[in-house]
Amino acid sequence: MQSPFEPKILAFLCNWCSYAGADLAGVSRLQYPPNIRVMRVMCSGTVSPHHVIHAFQRGADGVLVAGCHIGDCHYIKGNYMTLKRMTFVQELIRFAGYNPERFRLEWISSAEGVKFAEVARDFTEKVRSLGPAPPFEASPRLAMGI
Amino acid sequence: MKTKVRQLLEDGRVDAFLAYKTIHGVPYPALFTRENVDELEPWAPFKARYPVTKILLAQARQNPEKTYGVLVRGCEERSLNELFKWNQLARDKVVVLGHACTEDLALYCECPKPYPDQLDYGEAPAPVSKSRRLEELEAMPENDRLQWWLSHFNRCIRCHGCRDVCPVCFCTECSLEHKELIPAQKLPPDTSFHLVRAVHMAGRCIDCGLCEEICPAGIPLRALYKRVNHLVENIFQYKTGVADGKSPFTMLGDESFLPAGPR
């Protein structure tokens, strides 16, 4: 029997707010799906569009970027860049032919363990309903016998 | 044109002037100084296009103390504007003479502004604002679009021609050669090769179309960068290639560019 589809989701969480929020969700023993693989970054502003594209390229079914609320970034305005870049990258993904709902940007503070768990649940269900991400890769010419 | 350029050279306003020289019936970019200004031909419209501002940038980097004059088309003037804004060229080190493109060239290029603001030679033809390919693409269902792009990206031979010809690709270190980001020695390269370039062209590409023209694989690159800059315009109300303003991706903490969205 084929096992049901379990989406792979990569989450970039900023060290000061969102990672701490995820931590709080953990110590509060809130239930959320294990599909989210967390990558801790110092600030959400350090997440480059390249990283998001790279994640899809390497088989992520969904990508989440989370940082401090606007105004709360520990590098003061780091997440301004996050907002600008990620708004843009979501539209770029759409134009490349990828469902933009596979990408999500959220603001989660260190006190919002509950919000983190909710986002994790909600996003996992969303991506699950979208099914496995289509390959984002041009097939090698050699395989085509040319 | 000869009189004007000679004047500029003799007054010491410029050290050299970048224009064209006909060789075997084809105009080639050439640098004119006081020594060879007599070889400068009278201006006449022509169709050959080159990344002249890129040639200018290379010259200016070698001789930062010199002032250059340059003859530009509409697209080339836009690329100059970007090079100024991205601090690659100093405004006071460049003197511009502008010429208009012919109407058939403008149609062939689907050029949104086939003449420079500084118009010295020729008459401005009507701009072409539509891109047929972009319209087709936008009408396509998502998954077809993905397959469409992949079928084109598939042919890329990774020659870097698109980057090398681009007048606004000025970095000395290039992400496209970053081995961890885009694995080297893979053919065709990862899709990220093209999307990373697209990201970098946001707020920079001035829609000259040289990349698409030079691509040996005939990949419709321009549609990608055109779209990317429509996005920049729609999200940030920033227009690439105009004389003032700064790309929303240059300023870390500027609030005026924050798009609407959840906070």
Ligand code: SF4
């Ligand atoms: S159209 Fe191509 S070559 Fe011209 S500025 Fe844009 S990316 Fe560069």
Ligand code: SF4
């Ligand atoms: S010019 Fe065309 S084939 Fe060469 S690297 Fe660019 S996209 Fe690939």
Ligand code: FES
């Ligand atoms: S430190 Fe959290 S977004 Fe910058």
